[in-house]
Amino acid sequence: MEKKLKITVITVVYNGIDYIEDTILSVINQDYSNIEYIIIDGKSDDGTMDIVEKYATKISYWVSESDNGIYDAMNKGIKVATGDWIIFMNCxxxxxxxxxxxxxxxxxxxxxxxxxxxxxxxxxxxxFQINPCIPKNIWKGFVHQSVFVKCEVCKDMLFDVDIKAASDYDFIYKLYIGGKRFQMLDLIISNILYIDSGFSSVNEIVSKKDVLYSIFRNRHSRKKFIIHYSYHLIAYLRKCMLIIIRSLFPNVILQIRRYRDCKR
Structure with missing residues (x-):
């Protein structure tokens, strides 16, 4: 009988007491029988670890210690993972x-x-729903909570901790230009939380700039570089414009979103 693949799920958290339990429950309630669950906590001081300890018997490995940001924490998870595939399902x-x-x-x-x-x-x-791009267009973007990567590939690569807001994009982009094989599934894999705030808006801009930096430093062919960079430059400028409009006319944007939801 063929051995069942071990799937490693890694959760990175820092002061996530309001959300961590839902994340944990979604992992430990999976009907798949061979899951390794790892939680990397950035030394939370809000009671997050009390919830983690509540489910300690269901968690394969957990640690609470200071780190150098989210991607450093994600790398810690990769280094201790023993599964065949890895997915990140953060707080x-x-x-x-x-x-x-x-x-x-x-x-x-x-x-x-x-x-x-x-x-x-x-x-x-x-x-709203985010549909995946076909493999040849994965450079346009993806949701990392809906991406499974071979464990050996993760251990060979790791995340670049110097890229603070879009190292996940840089990671996947390097796999893409490096010739790794991607497969898209017509499945909704994750349910993600987007907390809209002043910080997240600034972080979105930084993230878009980091994507541009990643494409620039990993440029491999002139034609693809121009296409990829131009696409994300336009996305960056649109995001800047949207944030300005949102700050000036928040109610108008909210009404547009609600109207769009009603039309679905």
Whole structure:
């Protein structure tokens, strides 16, 4: 009988007492039987670890210590992982259904390095679905909570901790230009939380700039570089404009979002 793949789920958290339990429950309630669950806490002081300890018997490994940001914490998780595949389900996010890992790994994934799907987003502006790009367009973007990567690939690469807001994009982009094999699934894998705030708006801008930096430093062919960079430069400028409009006319943007939700 073929050995069942071990799936490593890594949750990174810092002071996430309001959200961590939902994330934990979505992992430990998966019907897939071979899950390694790792929690990396950045030395929370708000009671987060009390909740983690409540489920300690269901968690394969956890640690609470200071780190050098989210990507440093994610690297810590990769280094201790022993599974065949890794997915990050960070605090506030959770799996879309209790059988989603089973659905993903019922697929034929021979020779595949990265498998991914769509996501459902919750925000103050409403809820909406993000559909995945086809593999040749993965450079346009993805939701990292909906991406499974071979463990050996993660350990060989790790996240660049010097890229503070979009090292996940840099990681996947390097796999893409490096010729790794991607497979898209027509599944919603994760339900993610987007907290809209002044900080997150600033972080979005920094993230877009980091994406541009990643594409620039990893440029490999003139044609692809121009296409990829131009696409994300336009996205960056649009995001800047949207944030300005949102700050000046918040009620108008909210009404537009609500109208769009009603039309779905």
């Amino acid at each position: 506030g996010d959770y799996f879309f259904s209790s059988d989603i890992i089973t659905q993903v790994f019922s697929q034929m994934l021979i020779g595949i390095d990265v498998v991914y799907g769509g996501a459902w987003v919750r925000s103050m502006w409403g809820e």
